[in-house]
Amino acid sequence: MATDGLWDELKNNDVAKLYEAHGSNSDKFIKETMERALEVASGNSNITVSQLKKIEVGRRRSLHDDITILLVDLKDIMDKDN
Numbered sequence: 001m002a003t004d005g006l007w008d009e010l011k012n013n014d015v016a017k018l019y020e021a022h023g024s025n026s027d028k029f030i031k032e033t034m035e036r037a038l039e040v041a042s043g044n045s046n047i048t049v050s051q052l053k054k055i056e057v058g059r060r061r062s063l064h065d066d067i068t069i070l071l072v073d074l075k076d077i078m079d080k081d082n
Contacts, residue, residue: 002015002069002070003065003066003068005067005068006067006068008065009040026073030071038064052064
């Protein structure tokens with residue numbers, strides 16, 4: 001699950017590929033997905049990710065929407081019940 005800010009920057013297929021690469025490591029998947037979204041947002045504004053991160057939160061909102069990512073592995077939950 002993620003807020004619309006992620007989907008403004010990445011397509012479903014992009015996120016699926018990141019999950020395939022890192023899905024078993026949820027921390028790495030979330031970190032890589034967030035970094036990729038910030039790369040796209042910064043590229044759209046012709047600045048680097050580093051420059052984007054230095055912009056104060058209120059002003060940054062004009063360059064990208066807020067992004068929250070939550071990964072819930074239902075397979076692990078289902079396996080514990082059996």
